Amino acid sequence: MPLSELFDTPAVKSPFILSGNLADEERLAHFPATTRVHAGLLNAMVERGQDLVIVTPSDRAEFLHLHALEALFGPKVDGRNAVFLLSSNTEFRERFRQLAPMSMRPPHDKSRYAREETPIANVTKDGSLATVTKNLNHPDKPARFLFSYTSTRIPSDDVGDRVRCVIYDDSVKYDEERLLRLWKWKQRNDVPAIVYFTSNPTSDLVEKLHGRAFLWTWPPRLLSAVVESDRDSGHEWIGADEEVSPTTHCAQVVARREQNRVSGLSIDVHTCGDGELLTALKRANDRRARFEYLARELDANILKRGQQLVRYTLGSFRELLTPLDVADFHARRTTISSRLAQLDRFADRIASDPEANPATGTFRDVVSALEELEELWDDVPASDKKQGVLVDNLLYGALDRGDSISVVTATESQQQALKTFLQSEHAALYRDLGDDLSIHDTHSIRSADPTDHIVLYGALRWGDRDLLRTDVATDVIVMAYPIEMGLLHSQVDALEDSFESIADTTFWNVIDNLTRIATDEPADVERVNIDLPEYEEPSTSDLGEDISVDEAEGEDLGEIVRGYETDYEDSEDFGPTEYETSTTQQTTTSGGRTETDCLDIHFDDGLSMYLRKDTEVCTVREGHDKLFQKNASRLKEHDVVVHLEDTNEMRDQLYALIRERGDVGLYYYANLWKVNLEAALEKTGDDLDDFVKKMEQQGLNKNRGTYERWYEMEVHRTRSKKSFWAIADAYDLDSVKENFSQVWNAVQEMETIYSRLKKALRQTALRSAADGTLDDVMLSESPDIRLSDFEIGKYLFRLNVQSIEEGVEAKSSQIGRLRGL
Numbered sequence: 086m087p088l089s090e091l092f093d094t095p096a097v098k099s100p101f102i103l104s105g106n107l108a109d110e111e112r113l114a115h116f117p118a119t120t121r122v123h124a125g126l127l128n129a130m131v132e133r134g135q136d137l138v139i140v141t142p143s144d145r146a147e148f149l150h151l152h153a154l155e156a157l158f159g160p161k162v163d164g165r166n167a168v169f170l171l172s173s174n175t176e177f178r179e180r181f182r183q184l185a186p187m188s189m190r191p192p193h194d195k196s197r198y199a200r201e202e203t204p205i206a207n208v209t210k211d212g213s214l215a216t217v218t219k220n221l222n223h224p225d226k227p228a229r230f231l232f233s234y235t236s237t238r239i240p241s242d243d244v245g246d247r248v249r250c251v252i253y254d255d256s257v258k259y260d261e262e263r264l265l266r267l268w269k270w271k272q273r274n275d276v277p278a279i280v281y282f283t284s285n286p287t288s289d290l291v292e293k294l295h296g297r298a299f300l301w302t303w304p305p306r307l308l309s310a311v312v313e314s315d316r317d318s319g320h321e322w323i324g325a326d327e328e329v330s331p332t333t334h335c336a337q338v339v340a341r342r343e344q345n346r347v348s349g350l351s352i353d354v355h356t357c358g359d360g361e362l363l364t365a366l367k368r369a370n371d372r373r374a375r376f377e378y379l380a381r382e383l384d385a386n387i388l389k390r391g392q393q394l395v396r397y398t399l400g401s402f403r404e405l406l407t408p409l410d411v412a413d414f415h416a417r418r419t420t421i422s423s424r425l426a427q428l429d430r431f432a433d434r435i436a437s438d439p440e441a442n443p444a445t446g447t448f449r450d451v452v453s454a455l456e457e458l459e460e461l462w463d464d465v466p467a468s469d470k471k472q473g474v475l476v477d478n479l480l481y482g483a484l485d486r487g488d489s490i491s492v493v494t495a496t497e498s499q500q501q502a503l504k505t506f507l508q509s510e511h512a513a514l515y516r517d518l519g520d521d522l523s524i525h526d527t528h529s530i531r532s533a534d535p536t537d538h539i540v541l542y543g544a545l546r547w548g549d550r551d552l553l554r555t556d557v558a559t560d561v562i563v564m565a566y567p568i569e570m571g572l573l574h575s576q577v578d579a580l581e582d583s584f585e586s587i588a589d590t591t592f593w594n595v596i597d598n599l600t601r602i603a604t605d606e607p608a609d610v611e612r613v614n615i616d617l618p619e620y621e622e623p624s625t626s627d628l629g630e631d632i633s634v635d636e637a638e639g640e641d642l643g644e645i646v647r648g649y650e651t652d653y654e655d656s657e658d659f660g661p662t663e664y665e666t667s668t669t670q671q672t673t674t675s676g677g678r679t680e681t682d683c684l685d686i687h688f689d690d691g692l693s694m695y696l697r698k699d700t701e702v703c704t705v706r707e708g709h710d711k712l713f714q715k716n717a718s719r720l721k722e723h724d725v726v727v728h729l730e731d732t733n734e735m736r737d738q739l740y741a742l743i744r745e746r747g748d749v750g751l752y753y754y755a756n757l758w759k760v761n762l763e764a765a766l767e768k769t770g771d772d773l774d775d776f777v778k779k780m781e782q783q784g785l786n787k788n789r790g791t792y793e794r795w796y797e798m799e800v801h802r803t804r805s806k807k808s809f810w811a812i813a814d815a816y817d818l819d820s821v822k823e824n825f826s827q828v829w830n831a832v833q834e835m836e837t838i839y840s841r842l843k844k845a846l847r848q849t850a851l852r853s854a855a856d857g858t859l860d861d862v863m864l865s866e867s868p869d870i871r872l873s874d875f876e877i878g879k880y881l882f883r884l885n886v887q888s889i890e891e892g893v894e895a896k897s898s899q900i901g902r903l904r905g906l
Contacts, residue, residue, distance in 0.1 A: 090602050091311075092125050096595045098132065100124035101159040102151050104336075105322075108185045112330035115322040117340050118315045119308070120148045124155040126301060127280050131160035131250045134277040136298035138291060140587070142308055143342050144531035144555050146254050146282035147335055149174075150181035153230055156250040157203055162277055165249035169208070169231040169240060172254035178205065178232045180332060182218060199230065208233040212241030236263040245274030255283035255290050264293065284531070285551035286583035299592040302584060304608035307600040309347045315340065341535045342556040352553065352561040352615035354573065355478070359469045359806065361461055363567070369399055369454040370568040376447045385441040391431055395451050398424040402458055403543050403566055404495040406471055407506040409462050415502040421459060428452045471543065471564045476511055479540055479562060480518065488537035489521040491557055493530050495542050500526045533557055544569035550576040553613050563615075577613050581699070584611045609715075612701070683900065684717050685893045688726070688884035692905045695895035703727045705883070724886045730903055735880055742870050754831035758813065758821050759798050765816040766796075783811035802832040 092099040102124050107114040123139055130137040141147070149172055156168040170177060182205060185197045199205050199218040206214035206228030220226040227247070231240055236259045240248065251271065271279060279298070283290060286302060294300070315323070322333055323340045358366060373395050380388035401421050405412055413420040429452060436445040467473030475492065483490040494500045503524055507515040515522070525533055527549040539558040543565050553576060555561060565573060587593065588610045600608035680697070687693045696702065698718040705725050720726070769775070776796045777789065785808060794800050795812065803809045809829060813821040821828050882903065 091122060091599055094599065094602070096129055096599065097122060097125035098128035098159065100128055100155055102155050106187050107151075107154075107332075108183075108187055109180060109330035109332040110183045111185075112328075112333070113187070113322070114151075114184070114330050114332040116148055116151060116332060116336045117343060118311045119303070119339075119343060120151060120336075122311060123148075123282075124152055124159065127152055127155055127250070127252075127278075128159040130280060130299065131156060131162060131278045136279045136281075136294070138281045138283065138294050138298050138300045140286050140291070140300070140302040141282060141284045142303045142346055142556070143284060143339055144552065144557070145256070145284050147339055147532075148332070149252055149254055149282065150177045150184065151332070152252055152280070152282075153177075153181055154184060154198065154203075156252065156280075157229060160249065160277075162249045165247055165277070167227075167229045167231055167244070167247040167249065169233070169248050169251045170254075171233050171236060171251065171257050173234050173256040173258075174254065175232075175234060177254075178207075178217070178230075181205065181230055183331075203229040205230045205232065207231075208238045208240050210238060212239060212244070214240070214244060236267065239267060239270050242270075242274055245270060245276065248274065248276050251276060251279040253279055253281045255281065255285065255288060259290065286587060287551055287579050291583065291587075295586070295590070299595075300587045300590050301592065301596065302587050302611065304596060304600050305347075305611055306604045306606055306609050307596070308343070310603040312340075312343050312347045316344075335532075338532070338534055345535055345559045346556040348559055350554070350556060350559055350561065350614055352563060352613070352617075354563045354565055354615070354617060355474060356567065357469070357471050357474045357564055358566045360465065362465045362469045365454070365458045365461055366402070366566055366568050369402075369451065369458050372447070372451040372454045373399060376444065376451050379444045379447050383441060383444055385438060385444075387435060387438050387441045388444055391435060391441075391444075391448055394424070394428055394431055395448075395455075398428060398455055399568075400495075400546070402455075402462070403569055404499065405462075406475055406492075406494060406499065406542055407502045408472070409459070411506045412499065412502045415498045415505065419498075425452070425456055425459060428455065471566075472506075474564055475540065476507075476514065479538075479564075480511075480514060480522070483521065483538060484514065484518055486537075487521075489523075490518075491523040491525060491530065491533060491536045491539040493525050493527060493539065493541050493552070495527065495546060497526045497528070499542075500524055500529075527552060530555065530557060538562060540564065544572040545576060547576075550579060553577060553580055553615065554611070573617060577615055577617060580613050581610075679894055679896050680900065681892070681894050683893050683895045684720075685890040685895070686717070686720065686726075686886060687888045687890070689887055690905075692882075692884060692903050694728070694903050695893070695900045697900060700901065720886055720889060722886055722888060726884045726886060728882045728884055728903065730880045730882065730906075732880060735875065738875060742874060754824065754828050755801070755835040757824070757828050758809070758818065758832070761818040761821055762798065762812060762816060765818060769816070779815040780811060783815050785811050802836055 089099075091097050100121050102116075102121065104115045104118075104121070105113055119142060123141075126137060126139065139146075149170060153168045153170050157166070170181075181203075182199045183197065184199070200221050202220070204220050204226065205217035207217060208231055209215050214228055214231065216228065217232075231244070231248070233239070234257070236257050239245075251267075253267075267279075270276075281290065281294065281298065285291070291300070322329065323337060329337070376395065377392055380392055398421065401424060409421060413422060432445060432449050432452060435441045435448055462470075468477060480490065480492075492503065494503055507522075507524075521536075523533060523536060527545070530539075530552070535556075536558050538560045539555060539562070541552065541561065541563045543563065545552055553561075563573065588608075593608065597608040600606065682698070684696045684698060685693060686696055696717040698716065700717045701714045702717050702720065703714055703726065704720075705727055766776075771779070773793060773796050777792045780787065780792055780795075787808075795803065795808075803812070806829060809832075810822075810825065812818070813825070
């Protein structure tokens with residue numbers, strides 16, 4: 086698609102800046118095509134006098150020095166010759182200082198814009214200007230590039246009437262008062278436009294600007310088309326190894342990250358925690374929830390501060406990636422010990438407050454639970470903590486594969502602590518990984534070079550939740566304890582709600598039109614592609630790549646199955662309802678969880694299916710031979726849905742293929758518990774009631790349906806080690822108990838293989854169904870597993886939507902399954 090088609094529209098003017106026509110530090114300055122689109126938007130909005138918010142495709146706003154140049158020379162605005170750039174990143178000022186037109190050959194200091202047409206000045210506290218560069222030929226000419234690193238410094242009105250555009254980087258701290266002051270200054274001086282750049286669609290800034298500014302975000306289809314235009318243009322600068330200008334180096338990083346986003350980002354959650362640690366974390370979190378409930382009831386101001394202190398302290402534990410002493414050494418004044426001492430003192434303040442003192446005992450219970458957590462932390466096995474999962478599973482996994490990996494910590498001090506820990510305790514691993522390992526905090530990762538994998542320390546702090554859309558790597562792993570699942574769910578919901586709300590604004594029609602011009606298809610809404618387990622479900626990550634179905638190539642099963650130990654949490658007692666933030670209400674019954682506000686989709690031939698509104702479904706359109714994805718909430722009558730029914734028969738068939746053509750030893754250990762349990766039941770003659778009684782004697786408290794599935798061996802695994810051990814112990818399955826770790830890990834690995842092959846099978850079958858063919862695609866090369874191994878026609882359905890009922894209740898086990906077969 087030629088980009089010129091976009092620049093021939095009223096919303097995107099043909100920009101002044103052009104990649105390769107500028108110099109930075111006397112070397113060519115290149116930049117991605119997305120930057121030209123942003124410049125064209127800025128150009129058009131300044132001319133029409135309209136404020137604009139640009140949500141960038143990458144993790145932070147870049148190239149603002151180029152946009153300042155665009156604002157100065159692009160829009161046709163009479164009588165105004167200055168641009169005001171607000172950014173905490175002073176590098177933009179320095180980069181602008183080095184910009185020169187390539188029409189001057191060779192570029193040199195005297196040809197730079199800052200020395201000729203556009204002198205630079207800093208805005209001072211009183212609004213006056215402090216000169217940075219002067220016009221060499223006319224020193225008295227006023228500055229045209231005005232810079233401030235803080236929103237408290239705005240040009241005086243004497244300068245303001247020269248400003249044609251404000252460029253606002255959301256790295257600048259602001260509050261309601263500062264924003265109001267900026268808006269009044271803009272109105273008073275008739276400044277045509279403010280263009281805001283942000284990478285965070287969930288930010289308070291974006292929320293405040295709803296209705297006040299046009300909101301731009303990149304539909305995945307349009308971004309793909311623009312990124313493809315860069316690749317098709319054969320830009321050699323993207324992969325150039327020689328020394329390049331700082332602007333071009335930044336462009337290389339951004340281009341690779343944009344390619345990651347276009348290629349498809351996926352996030353896996355690796356659940357951590359076991360034994361005493363899991364119990365202690367849950368106890369502390371339960372007590373925190375009880376205290377917060379009481380705090381809401383009493384509504385005393387001092388209790389709100391108490392809630393913050395408790396959350397900070399509990400958060401410090403769940404963010405730890407190192408032993409306590411290493412973290413405390415680098416934390417200096419904000420150690421976990423100091424936080425606990427502060428909580429202890431705060432309990433006395435609550436006790437002395439007449440409105441708050443009824444909560445004193447509950448607050449002290451929380452403090453006690455947190456102190457117990459501190460006491461046992463360093464005594465529990467590293468494998469039960471994120472610290473062990475990171476080292477033993479993820480870093481060694483990356484080393485085995487020769488992959489690069491980035492690790493993100495919550496703070497800069499934790500970043501330093503992790504480096505110290507790895508250098509001292511895992512020196513060989515740290516040395517062997519070398520440049521393939523990068524350790525960042527949540528700020529530095531936003532401008533980091535891409536890697537094969539990125540590991541996030543856990544459920545992110547609320548202000549960093551936009552990093553769930555990071556494009557540093559296509560494979561993102563979130564390490565999380567069970568107590569973090571509620572926060573993860575709410576963060577994903579918040580991100581997707583933000584993109585949905587932008588799609589509901591008036592400017593979305595413009596975005597939709599531009600997308601249709603570029604792709605002949607409507608604009609689609611960005612989604613967070615996360616494999617998010619239910620609150621009670623364990624999950625693990627795998628550093629091996631997913632099977633590629635888009636390229637229809639097989640992959641060695643050995644690249645999927647990895648021998649590292651996987652740790653699943655004991656999650657029987659975890660109660661998600663305290664942390665549920667989704668609008669879908671859930672209740673638990675003996676038959677499983679019941680969800681409200683679901684959709685009941687009715688198809689032809691009497692078939693129907695319950696779906697959550699946010700479930701993505703595959704549809705085919707008339708005249709197209711490929712699949713399209715949309716949320717179930719966007720389904721309409723007469724849509725054609727392509728669905729692969731996941732049946733036990735298909736599951737058994739896939740397991741049999743893995744057994745027959747794969748790792749016999751792996752299958753032996755994975756199946757050992759079933760073989761031994763079947764023999765034990767035959768020997769004892771136990772019926773279901775006997776089985777339930779023995780499980781309850783082991784301390785389990787499950788519903789009868791779960792016990793029945795175990796008894797009938799309808800499942801390939803239990804959800805937790807505790808339940809798995811209880812079965813082995815109750816029936817004296819000695820061979821299972823003696824090889825417990827091997828058996829447990831084999832069960833999990835078999836499940837991982839199954840889920841990955843099932844995903845490949847599903848995607849390949851659906852894609853084949855879309856174009857009317859069922860090609861014999863290889864799903865795995867070793868063992869040889871192909872699409873033709875399955876009677877795929879038994880499981881694949883093309884369904885015409887007849888009607889849709891909203892707001893219905895459905896059990897979770899029914900959702901996504903066809904009824905009426």
